[in-house]
Amino acid sequence: MAEGGAAGQDPGTVMLVDGNSLVYRAFFAVPEDMTTASGQVTNAVYGFTRMLLTLLRDHQPDRVGVAFDRREPTFRHERVSSYKANREETPEALRQQMGIVRQLVDTLGIAAVDHVGVEADDVIATLATQARDRGENVIVVTGDRDAYQLVEDPHVRVLYNKRGVSDYALYDEAGIEERTGVKPSDYVAYAALRGDPSDNLPGVNGVGEKTAAKLINAYGSIDELYQHVADQTPKLQQNLDEAQDRVKLNLELMELLRDVPLDLGVDDLDLAPPKTAEIEELFDFLEFRSLRDFVTEVLDVDLGGDGDAGGALEAAVETISTADAAAEALNRLADSGEPVALAAGWGDPFDRSQPHRRRLLGLALVADRDAGQAVWLPSELLESSGHDALAAFFSAGTPFMGHDVKPFVLWLLSQGIDAAGLTLDAQIAAYLLDPASGRFGLDDLMRTHTAMELPGIDQPDEGRLFDDDSGDSVAPAMQAGLQALAVSHLAAPLLDALDAQGLRGLNDDMEVPLVRVLARMEHMGIGVDVEGLTGLRDRLVADAERLRALVIDAAGEGSFNVNSSKQVGELLFDKLGLPPQKKTKTGAYSTDAGTLEKLRGEHPVVDALLDYREVEKLRSTYGEGLVAAVGLEPDNRIRATFNQTVARTGRLSSDAPNLHNIPVRTETGRVFREVFVAAEGCELLVADYNQIELRCIAHLAEDPGLIHAFESGQDVHTSVAAQVFGIEPGAVGIEERSTAKMVSYGLAYGMEAYGLGSRLNIPTGEAAVILDAYFGAFPALREYMDRAVAEARTRGYTETLFGRRLRIPEINSSNFRLRQAAERQAMNAGIQGLAADIFKVALVRLDHALQDRGFASRIILQVHDEVILEVPEGEHDGVAELTVATMAEAYDLRVPLEVHLSSGHTWADAK
Incomplete structure (x- = not known):
């Protein structure tokens, strides 16, 4: 062989x-x-x-x-x-x-x-x-x-x-004989005995490959074998006799035809x-x-290409050095009537604890795409004599496009320039086309959508920019010029792709306008009581140290590293003999929160560990992290970054710092919201969509019972509980309401019996009964979820009512666990995606409405389904009315979109 x-x-x-x-x-x-x-x-x-x-x-x-x-x-x-x-x-x-x-x-x-x-x-x-x-x-x-x-x-x-x-x-x-044990001429007889499960042709019971080969080699054919069937063991003889007709049929079906009347x-x-x-x-x-x-190599043919073919992208970058030259260049580009492709050149952050506050080195704009020409405006020029020309260019609404544009829009705001002309962000377009890929970088996009590559240019030390005449490196200008040219080459194929997938409206009307809204939010930031935050941090430091000492004392083993999972596992399960719950992939004992919760009350050290970990996380993540993120005096504001291209479902995310995860479930965690404060003479107005995901479920499933629960005017979770448990609303207790609420919210994340049982701390079987009762009360929900999975399996993706797509290739995986996880994702993607789309529409419309009506109030933060505005005294009533109306009218659901409104000087007061 x-x-x-x-x-x-x-x-x-x-x-x-x-x-x-x-x-x-x-x-x-x-x-x-x-x-x-x-x-x-x-x-x-x-x-x-x-x-x-x-x-x-x-x-x-x-x-x-x-x-x-x-x-x-x-x-x-x-x-x-x-x-x-x-x-x-x-x-x-x-x-x-x-x-x-x-x-x-x-x-x-x-x-x-x-x-x-x-x-x-x-x-x-x-x-x-x-x-x-x-x-x-x-x-x-x-x-x-x-x-x-x-x-x-x-x-x-x-x-x-x-x-x-x-x-x-x-x-x-x-x-073939080595592979199967028989000669090729005997393969059909061998296969007839063995059977072929892939073709749904069963063979003889108890006869596998080795036995089939042995029998065929001994007797030479099926007919000869059956003439000697009495020579076999009683069991094999019985199995052969029972399968005789099946084996002969296999012979007929498995032999390939050699005389098909082909046309060639x-x-x-x-x-x-x-x-x-x-x-x-x-x-x-x-x-x-x-x-x-x-x-070309294999077939020896010459494959040409379009005008964009030709390997690495090349650029000729002209540095603009005077205000008059800058104004002339910007006016010429604005007069072209076409969106101007641009890219900012960035240096290191001013403060590494605030990575989004990067130092601008300059701005590259494409002057002639086909000729590979760009101009470079150094930051020194833009921030001084060239500022007026830059302001006139962007404030006039000149259309422009780029890649990951929000940092530059944010920089413009720092210069007092509000740019409203963005038409395309290549990163966002790529995200819309395939949010699960994660490949949104310019180099990836160039390889995917053009025949060119984006060459890498090394940055000079500390991001310094040198003049062309000096003979030294001009890497930032060249890098930005190449990036701007890359955007200009990507614009047409990306827009064509958005059109082909029906995503153009989502891009033009929602995601692109949202860039400006988020930049304005980041520019504003939210005020912080620095003294209160520092004091909270110091208390957490002291509490963490106190609780660490309690853990060591309760362990009775002398000093050990309470932050070491390995040492904690050895203590709990080897030395103290507590029952281990599960192990990690490496074979070590798991000591995660779920494991410790199941052991609560088994030994004092467990309770002490849980208390310590809660406080230690608050100290490290929020106490230290938020203090480091506060802006300089007299600003005292935290400016987080909001991301449009992270969550697959379209949800916004936050980092540097992550203000979406400010803890609210514990009293200690809720104290953090007390240190977020309104500016002097203002209040914080919090507008929160009430049960938006459950309302999306009701709309998508069109379940009459769930729709009635919202339209009845009763507490929806009480109404749902009454229908699930078959009791009158007045008889619904805290436990029934909490269970119904947990199931309702869990549906948006594809929660099944195991997950519900874990949350309710009940056996999976009992949780399955509750789920069955839920779907029995609201049968259209199960039909919707089954339909969502079936459509995703057929199409390979899910799609929201706004057209947002999420590709889920794993839904056809042969791996059961991957396929099951993909099915859960298919169930919840339409729900979460619709909720995310509605929220984004509301953000864009509310920001525009505030400006159009001349309010000084501004959106300063969004957290999940809530919007936080900073509202000057005297604007409360008008802004409150506008906010509720704008959010409630963001989309016409089958059930009303309900908005809860509250206000106060601190975030805690407003909630």
């Missing part, structure tokens, strides 16, 4: 490829998140193309044919209705690619063959037999073991795809000249830029 792909076959070699087998294996070998910008999944086409080109390169065949199955039933299906009935339905993402594969085979100059009523294996068997009879060598490429019967020295061998896209074994007769013969399999123009067009559509060189 020869292993792998031996190159240089003798003249007269015919390669016959099982197209369906290779496409199927490519689909599961290449990640399904490989898609074009327009949303076309391409993993199977890509994997198949690379496999096919590799085969052509390594084996140099003279003739090639790729055989495909047809959709119509074959004679085997007509003979046995259950034939292949056990196979799962072909994933929609794979089905969509089969036609493209056929087209690709044709453009490469290779014959594609099929025939009604038979399978690709039969087509291959017919052509292989013809070639053998002519004395030609044949290589059958497949991942189907049925082809083993075709192997015949010296002419016919099978190149068997064992797994993935590159693991092959080339079998001759000796190789071996002579028609000569490689035709590749259709170069069609290859280029197809590869452009599939965005297979990395395969162009491979096609």
